[in-house]
Every structure is written in structure tokens, then in C-alpha cells.
Amino acid sequence: MNQPVIDLVDVNKAYRSGSLSVQALDDVNLTIDEGEFVAILGPSGSGKSTLMHIIGCLDVPTSGVYLLGGEDVSTLDEDRLAEIRNRRIGFVFQQFNLLASLSAWRNVELPLAYSGLRRRERRERAMAALAQVGLGDRVDHRPGELSGGQQQRVAIARALVTEPALILADEPTGNLDSASTAEILGLLNDLHASGRTMVLITHEREIAAAAQRRVRIRDGRLTADIDAVTR
Amino acid sequence: MxxxxxxxxxxxxxxxxxxxxxxxxxxxxxxxxxxxxxxxxxxxxxxxxxxxINSLGSNLLIISPGSSTSTGGVRGGFGSASTLTTADAEALASKTVAPDIAAVAPTTSTSASLTASSTNWTTSVVGTTESWLGVRARTLQSGRFLTAADETNGSPVTVLGSTTADQLFGGTSAVGQTVTVNGVELQVVGVLTSTGSSGSSNDDDVAIVPLRVAAQRLFGGTTRTGVSTIYVEASSGSTLSAAYQEAQSELLAIHNIATSTSADFTITTQQSLLSAAxxxxxxxxxxxxxxxxxxxxxxxxxxxxxxxxxxxxxxxxxxxxxxxxxxxxxxxxxxxxxxxxxxxxxxxxxxxxxxxxxxxxxxxxxxxxxxxxxxxxxxxxxxxxxxxxxxxxxxxxxxxxxxxxxxxxx
Structure with missing residues (x-):
């Protein structure tokens, strides 16, 4: 029996802003198996970003258990979490989050630098990842010299350069036109086809359609798993 | 990373x-x-x-009249007479009394005008003995320094500092020339090498004469045996404090003073000058x-x-x-x-x-x-x-x- 990549059990997340307590996640249960392509669909303020932050080990739940690859994340210290983010998760953000002062390949090699690889190997792997997203001829361009779609492709190259098991994409097409959107979704599909587990967070039904399985979130609750959960 | x-x-x-x-x-x-x-x-x-301060000489003790009290004042002797005399200097020079003292140079110093043909120049005229040159670690540029015979005979000779010689004789050689001080003609027998120092007291502007000439012929006065400063050179750096003790106890004995706190003289070392300065x-x-x-x-x-x-x-x-x-x-x-x-x-x-x-x-x-x-x-x-x-x-x-x-x- 394959262990699920992501296993959330009764996860709650409450934020406190002043005297107000906001329940961002309310008893969330979610299991994602290896190789799945899951879309988490919800309007803004539904808690979908909070869910992604918890899945991505950027934040910890207030209560409940999160098992990542069978490991209870709440027991890990900050260094170990950094290592997990570095080795096992690739992030794609809506804002691209590229460093403007660095060229494309320097942006892509960044996670490898934090995993302690030598510079030569980092460069080779960054070049390969950029070639994989079709930017082999733009490696020395800075983000400012690239279009939005190209910037997001650089970000995807950065997410896959460490060869993570899981790729988390948070509204990856939110800032893109329709042509670029199609391009990026195509890339994500390719990555999924090559065996990676993919979690896509969006508020657009059409984007979510790219995934095999769709999960709806509203007011911090997973309201419906549109396709049957296969456990 | x-x-x-x-x-x-x-x-x-x-x-x-x-x-x-x-x-x-x-x-x-x-x-x-x-x-x-x-x-x-x-x-x-x-x-x-x-x-x-080091250019004053090495292993030097400077004995000056009057006592420095703890309040910083200076207690002088009666009248304006110096409490130090040539007899003090002679006593200190004795090897039996003070074995750690190598040389003693008593000095008196007064400002006076020197005249050479048509030029005159006011400088400090220092009366001292032949040991001054060694004690103050000076050298001669030309001619000779004072001798023991100059002192005993009271020879009318002088040794000029380089600045003084320049001022009086310009480029020409000073040795053999004559200068007049207070109506007394002195023959220049030597010129000191310049120390090159520039300070408040210029060591190069000076006229050295035998102590006896200074006391008896140039300045006269009642205190013919009084001196203003006695320079004492210890035999080595390690005997400096021994020389200090010897000089102090000897002078106290001569002056009939029981305790060093009421001494009518002050002994200064280069070190104390240095730290004060x-x-x-x-x-x-x-x-x-x-x-x-x-x-x-x-x-x-x-x-x-x-x-x-x-x-x-x-x-x-x-x-x-x-x-x-x-x-x-x-x-x-x-x-x-x-x-x-x-x-x-x-x-x-x-x-x-x-x-x-x-x-x-x-x-x-x-x-x-x-x-x-x-x-x-x-x-x-x-x-x-x-x-x-x-x-x-x-x-x-x-x-x-x-x-x-x-x-x-x-």
C-alpha cells in the first residue's frame, strides 16, 4: 500500500488579529496520493492560501496532524522544515517571486545553493531546468527583461530544479494573460505526466479543470471533493 | 550555502x-x-x-635648588641665594662618597648679550666644567671643549652653540674669534654640534664658559660659588636609583638636613620629566x-x-x-x-x-x-x-x- 504524500487530519488554523479570532481552516481532512494532480478551488478569503502554506510547511496548524510523506511535521524544528521545503517541495507563486537583481539561471539555482551543491553542478542543473521550460536561450536575462509568462516559467524551473516530489502552485496564472496561462498549465501538466505530485490552488473553475481531481474550499472547510476520494 | x-x-x-x-x-x-x-x-x-628629554643626556639626574613640596610649591633658601654650590658638586664627584655617579656638571646660567665685532646676540650664557659635554651627551662640531685647566686658570674662553655661532659669525669659522660679554673678552675655542631639536629651550643657542669665569668675571655678585643646576650622570641605567640615593643622602648631609621631606633641593630624573611632560x-x-x-x-x-x-x-x-x-x-x-x-x-x-x-x-x-x-x-x-x-x-x-x-x- 502506497503511503499518501499528503495526509491532513482534523487540521485547524486560527489567526488572531486584535480581539478577533479568525478560523482560517476548520477541521480539514485531505489525503493526496503520490502522482496525483489536485486542484484546490475556492474564492478569495476561503482559506485556500492558508491550506497551501500548511501543505508547503511555510506555516504550522493550530491543531490537527499533518503527515508529509508519513512524517509528522509538527515535531520538526525550523531547520528541518527548511530542509523539507528545499528538498521535497517546489513552490510556484502568483507573484512569481523572482529576485530582480539576479539573472534567470541565478534565480533557478537558488534552492540548490541552499542545499549545498557546488556551483558548477548548480549551473548545469539550472540550465537543464530552464531548457525544460523552454527558456534555454534566456538564461542570462533578468526577470525585468522577461514577459510575465516567461517569468513564471523561470519560477517553475526553480520549483523543479531540486526534483521535488511535490509541486505547490498558488494561483500560478493569476497574473497572466490567456496565452501565457495555457502555456503554464501545459507545463504543469507535463510535470504531472512525468510523475510529480501536483497541487494547484486557484479561484477559477477553468484553471481547476486542468487537474484530475478538484477539491472545493469555502470558509475554511473542504465542502466537497468534486471527484470521489480514492483512498 | x-x-x-x-x-x-x-x-x-x-x-x-x-x-x-x-x-x-x-x-x-x-x-x-x-x-x-x-x-x-x-x-x-x-x-x-x-x-x-632624552637628548638631555642619558642616565641623567638633574639637581635643582629649592624643594618641591607636596602642595606643588617650591621652598627656596633665604634671600635669593641658590642653595646649591660648587662644593656640593665636588662632593658628589667623589668616587668614595658616590661610587655610582660617573660624572657631575654644575652649571649656572644667565641671559647675556654677546658682541662680536659689529654684531651682537643675546643668548643664555652657561658656566660649567669640562664634564658637561659628556653628561649632556653633546659633541663638538669644531675646535675643543672646556678643559680642567680652563677652570683652574679661569681662562677667558667660550664654546658656542651652533645657532649662536651662526648668528655672530655667519658663515665664517667661529673658532679663534673673540666675543665680548659684559666687557670681558672671551676667545671662542669650539662650536657644539647642532642637536637639531626644536623646542621651547633651544639647546643650540648657548654660550658655554668655565664656571669660574662665569661666577667671578662675567656676573660677579655675592654668590660666587652658587650654581643653578647640577647635572649628574649615573654610571649606568641600572645604577640610576643608587646614584639618586647617594646624591640625596650626600647633599642632605652637607646641608645639615635631617629628613628628605625638608630638603632644600630637588632631584629630577629624566623619567619624571618625561611623565610630567x-x-x-x-x-x-x-x-x-x-x-x-x-x-x-x-x-x-x-x-x-x-x-x-x-x-x-x-x-x-x-x-x-x-x-x-x-x-x-x-x-x-x-x-x-x-x-x-x-x-x-x-x-x-x-x-x-x-x-x-x-x-x-x-x-x-x-x-x-x-x-x-x-x-x-x-x-x-x-x-x-x-x-x-x-x-x-x-x-x-x-x-x-x-x-x-x-x-x-x-
Missing amino acids: NWLDTFRTGLEAIRLHRMRSGLTVLGILIGIAAVILTVGLGEGAQSDVSAQ TSVDKTLTVLLAGIAGISLLVGGIGVMNIMLVSVTERVREIGLRKALGARPRVIRRQFLVEASVLGLAGGVLGVLVGLVGAMILPHFVSSSVTLSPTASAGAIVVAIAIGVGFGVYPAARAARLAPIDALRTE
Whole structure:
């Protein structure tokens, strides 16, 4: 029996802003198996970003258990979490989050630098990842010299350069036109086809359609798993 | 992320904000240069003074009349008579009484006008014996010094300082010429070598005459055997304190004084002269270095300020780096390296500016500036330490940022 990549059990997340307590996640249960392509669909303020932050080990739940690859994340210290983010998760953000002062390949090699690889190997792997997203001829361009779609492709190259098991994409097409959107979704599909587990967070039904399985979130609750959960 | 990568990232961040980094470096630079220059100036002034005092001679004791009391006053003898006499000097010169005293030179000194043909020149006329030359560690440029025979015979001869000789005889040789002092004709038998010192008391502007000539023929007066200063040379540096004791007990015995606290004379060593002369300089140096140190502190606060701005401005970058797997300590290290690079740059440039200042400054002030390599290296180390010290808090703040809070900031 394959262990699920992501296993959330009764996860709650409450934020406190002043005297107000906001329940961002309310008893969330979610299991994602290896190789799945899951879309988490919800309007803004539904808690979908909070869910992604918890899945991505950027934040910890207030209560409940999160098992990542069978490991209870709440027991890990900050260094170990950094290592997990570095080795096992690739992030794609809506804002691209590229460093403007660095060229494309320097942006892509960044996670490898934090995993302690030598510079030569980092460069080779960054070049390969950029070639994989079709930017082999733009490696020395800075983000400012690239279009939005190209910037997001650089970000995807950065997410896959460490060869993570899981790729988390948070509204990856939110800032893109329709042509670029199609391009990026195509890339994500390719990555999924090559065996990676993919979690896509969006508020657009059409984007979510790219995934095999769709999960709806509203007011911090997973309201419906549109396709049957296969456990 | 290894150190090289961290260093490179730090340099990139500094280069990205050239103006801001440059101003921060300037703050440190000014502080370091100020500290180096003030300390160098103080050390230069001290070495000037000690060179001047050491030029008096070596292993020297200076005995002067009157006693310095604990309140700082000077108690003199009755009337205006000096309490020291030539008899005192003769007693001290005795090997049996004072075995550790190598030579004794009693001196009297008065200002007088010297006339040579049509020129005259006012200088200090010093009456002394033949041992003065050795005790004061002087040499002759030409001619000879006073002899024991000059003293016993009261020969009308004089030895001039180089400045005095120049003033009276210009370029021509002074030896063999005649000068007139108070109507007494003196033959110039020698000229002293210039000490090259420039100070309040110019050792090159002097006319040396036999003690007996000074006392009996030039100045007369009632105290023919009185002397103004007795220079005593100890046989070596290690016997200096023994010589001091011998001179003191001998003089107390001759003067019939029971305790050294009521002595009518004062014995000064070069060391005590030195410490008296340099203590003022030291106070001033400490004061100036303190002010310079404050400017260094301000420079350090500048580093902290800029690093805090940098952390705030780069919250998103820090969050991203953390999301990509940077551990807190790697982030902390990156900001510390950045701060210490700023400190290093400020330190190195500050030392360079200090070096240039040390070359220029002596043209404006009459003091030399001593820059030691150790002080310069120390200044650079201090500058780096300031960078690190004031970078710790901003770096810790950066390291503490939660990746999620950092990424959320727009």
C-alpha cells in the first residue's frame, strides 16, 4: 500500500488579529496520493492560501496532524522544515517571486545553493531546468527583461530544479494573460505526466479543470471533493 | 550555502544599493580615520617630547635648588641665594662618597648679550666644567671643549652653540674669534654640534664658559660659588636609583638636613620629566580619541540603521529565500557578512585616509604623527567588529522572520 504524500487530519488554523479570532481552516481532512494532480478551488478569503502554506510547511496548524510523506511535521524544528521545503517541495507563486537583481539561471539555482551543491553542478542543473521550460536561450536575462509568462516559467524551473516530489502552485496564472496561462498549465501538466505530485490552488473553475481531481474550499472547510476520494 | 556564496550574495546586495552602502561606509571611514589620526598625533607628540628629554643626556639626574613640596610649591633658601654650590658638586664627584655617579656638571646660567665685532646676540650664557659635554651627551662640531685647566686658570674662553655661532659669525669659522660679554673678552675655542631639536629651550643657542669665569668675571655678585643646576650622570641605567640615593643622602648631609621631606633641593630624573611632560599630551590624546571613538560609534549606528532598512526592504526576498530552503542561520549569516563587509570597507578606507592625513597634517601642526601598523590593523579589526556588532540585531531580525509573513508582505 502506497503511503499518501499528503495526509491532513482534523487540521485547524486560527489567526488572531486584535480581539478577533479568525478560523482560517476548520477541521480539514485531505489525503493526496503520490502522482496525483489536485486542484484546490475556492474564492478569495476561503482559506485556500492558508491550506497551501500548511501543505508547503511555510506555516504550522493550530491543531490537527499533518503527515508529509508519513512524517509528522509538527515535531520538526525550523531547520528541518527548511530542509523539507528545499528538498521535497517546489513552490510556484502568483507573484512569481523572482529576485530582480539576479539573472534567470541565478534565480533557478537558488534552492540548490541552499542545499549545498557546488556551483558548477548548480549551473548545469539550472540550465537543464530552464531548457525544460523552454527558456534555454534566456538564461542570462533578468526577470525585468522577461514577459510575465516567461517569468513564471523561470519560477517553475526553480520549483523543479531540486526534483521535488511535490509541486505547490498558488494561483500560478493569476497574473497572466490567456496565452501565457495555457502555456503554464501545459507545463504543469507535463510535470504531472512525468510523475510529480501536483497541487494547484486557484479561484477559477477553468484553471481547476486542468487537474484530475478538484477539491472545493469555502470558509475554511473542504465542502466537497468534486471527484470521489480514492483512498 | 557555503561561505563563498554567502559572501557573493552579500557583495551583490551592497552593490545593488551603492549610494546607501557608500554613505554607511563613509560613516565608518570618518570614525576610523579620526581615531587613527588622533592616536597618531598623540603618539607623535609624545615621542617628540621624549626625544627632546632624552637628548638631555642619558642616565641623567638633574639637581635643582629649592624643594618641591607636596602642595606643588617650591621652598627656596633665604634671600635669593641658590642653595646649591660648587662644593656640593665636588662632593658628589667623589668616587668614595658616590661610587655610582660617573660624572657631575654644575652649571649656572644667565641671559647675556654677546658682541662680536659689529654684531651682537643675546643668548643664555652657561658656566660649567669640562664634564658637561659628556653628561649632556653633546659633541663638538669644531675646535675643543672646556678643559680642567680652563677652570683652574679661569681662562677667558667660550664654546658656542651652533645657532649662536651662526648668528655672530655667519658663515665664517667661529673658532679663534673673540666675543665680548659684559666687557670681558672671551676667545671662542669650539662650536657644539647642532642637536637639531626644536623646542621651547633651544639647546643650540648657548654660550658655554668655565664656571669660574662665569661666577667671578662675567656676573660677579655675592654668590660666587652658587650654581643653578647640577647635572649628574649615573654610571649606568641600572645604577640610576643608587646614584639618586647617594646624591640625596650626600647633599642632605652637607646641608645639615635631617629628613628628605625638608630638603632644600630637588632631584629630577629624566623619567619624571618625561611623565610630567607627556601626561598633558596623554590626557589630550585620550580626550580626542574619545571624541573620535564617539564618531566611530555613530558610524556603527549608521551600519545598524542601514541594515535594519535593508531587512525591512527585503522582507519579501528573505521570505522567498526561506521558502526555498534557507535556514535561519544562513539568513543571519548573510546579513552579518553584509554588515561586516561594510565595516571592512570603512576600516580599510579609513586607514588609507588616516595615512594620507598623517602625511599632510605635520605640514599644518608642529607635531609629527606616528601611525603604527598594529594600530592600523587594529582599526580595521575594530571596524569589522563594529559592522558585525551592529549587524547582529538586524540579522537576527531577518533570521526570525516567518517565511509566510515575509511572503505575504506586498
